[in-house]
Amino acid sequence: MRILCTNDDGIHAPGLKVVEQIARALSDDVWVVAPELDQSGVSHSLSLNDPLRLREVGPRHFAVRGTPTDCVIMGARHILGETMPDLVLSGVNKGRNVAEDVVYSGTIAGALEGTILGIPSFALSQEFSMETRHAPLWETALNFGPQILRKVIDAGVPKNTVINVNFPACAPGDVAGVRVTRQGKRNLGFLKVDQRRDGRGNPYFWIGFERLAQIDVPAEGTDLAALAARYVSVTPLRLDRTDDEFSQALTATLK
Secondary structure (H helix, E strand, O other), X not given: OEEEEEOOOOOOOXXXXXXXXXXXXXXXXXXXXXXXXXXXXXXXXXXXXXXXXXXXXXXXXXXXXXXXXXHHHHHHHHHOXXXXXXXXXXXXXXXXOOOOHHHHOHHHHHHHHHHHOOXXXXXXXXXXXXXXXXXXXXXXXXXXXHHHHHHHHHHOOOOOEEEEEEEOOOOHHHOOEEEEOEOOOOOHHHEEEEEEEOOOOOEEEEEEEOOOOOOOOOOOOEHHHHXXXXXXXXXXXXXXXXXXXXHHHHHHHOO
């Protein structure tokens, strides 16, 4: 099995080494094509107006000055030659990708691009807590990643579905199990715009986050609830975002 690994945290990110280890537990034919720079939050952006610079950093390891989407396309359509990958692994992201994160995440986008190209694809993310923010418990992803991937691959990944896997912020021995979940929804009141002044007195802004005084209780069955209970969350995400229920109602309305 030929495996293509990418991420959005960049070619030198610790999580990229982790996803490569997970890939090597499944196959010896592993290729790494990742962004030259951190691309967190770029979503599914594609570089159309800027050239892509490619740099070989080691055997079967390449850096692309572009987005995760660019990396998957470059890997599958150019670097790997005529033999397409059998599997795309994107991650392991530093921090979870759940709820609305899937809209913004470059990690999810890398896996989505693999799915668009017809390749079974997984997005892998390691949650961290306030205590483990600077030292995520990568061993949890390493411990559970290969066995989960094997089982899902054996079961068969639907053609237009990407598998979003999130590992909880606890040691492997404290993981309660694995749950198949649906995408959750958060209270986005924690988003803020932080205005500052540069050395010339001109304003500039950071989009940031602040802790809520009251923590929402996540809905049962969601990715948020699974991680809160120390379960690995496995969420199948479809490429087709059509709202079938509303489509039927809209059809009747627009007749």
